[in-house]
Amino acid sequence: MSVKKIVKYGAISLREKSKEVHKISKKVQILVEDLYDTLYALNGVGLAAPQIGENLRVFVIDVGTDPKTMNPITFINPKILKKEGAVNSYEGCLSFPDAYTNVRRYKYVKVKALDIKGRPFILEADEGSLLARAIQHEFDHLDGILFIDHSRNRFEADKILMDKGLNPIDTKYLLDEKEMEEEIQKNPQSEEKPVD
Ligand code: NI
Numbered sequence: 034m035s036v037k038k039i040v041k042y043g044a045i046s047l048r049e050k051s052k053e054v055h056k057i058s059k060k061v062q063i064l065v066e067d068l069y070d071t072l073y074a075l076n077g078v079g080l081a082a083p084q085i086g087e088n089l090r091v092f093v094i095d096v097g098t099d100p101k102t103m104n105p106i107t108f109i110n111p112k113i114l115k116k117e118g119a120v121n122s123y124e125g126c127l128s129f130p131d132a133y134t135n136v137r138r139y140k141y142v143k144v145k146a147l148d149i150k151g152r153p154f155i156l157e158a159d160e161g162s163l164l165a166r167a168i169q170h171e172f173d174h175l176d177g178i179l180f181i182d183h184s185r186n187r188f189e190a191d192k193i194l195m196d197k198g199l200n201p202i203d204t205k206y207l208l209d210e211k212e213m214e215e216e217i218q219k220n221p222q223s224e225e226k227p228v229d
Pocket residue numbers: 125126127128170171174229
């Protein structure tokens with residue numbers, strides 16, 4: 034299969050809601066292979082179908098750090114069953130080259146999805162883990178939500194975006210996460226490995 038070109042921030046398709054997969058066709062199988070080829074070529078942690086130009090509800094994650102610990106997980110038509118707590122997450126995104134900022138994420142998520150064979154599975158991600166944060170980041174892409182929408186400090190995020198030659202934040206997309214912010218401030222966490 035092949036390494037695809039990443040759709041970059043600014044493209045309207047990154048703001049669209051993706052469609053459910055009705056059948057795991059050959060086309061969907063190729064899409065998943067392309068997602069992995071592109072993810073590994075770019076050394077990412079996760080990649081969602083809209084980022085390679087397919088507005089379908091599919092994403093892949095691999096939080097393994099080297100070939101020995103590879104742990105690819107494919108999510109088709111994912112649903113978040115449960116989300117709890119709040120943490121600071123220092124994130125980037127392959128659609129935003131070299132731009133990282135602090136965002137709010139739930140600490141824990143429980144997700145249901147189909148695998149590449151169409152078999153349902155349920156996954157619980159450990160509290161505050163890279164996997165928990167990556168699932169939320171990639172899931173958002175399917176609804177046209179981007180990590181910067183969760184920015185804890187939009188002025189800091191704007192500065193980082195503009196330093197990288199990217200458009201500043203469009204405030205209409207900023208999410209109101211007051212309760213999460215309060216919880217993060219009550220329990221400050223150390224910064225972890227960036228999610229992208
Ligand atoms: Ni992303």
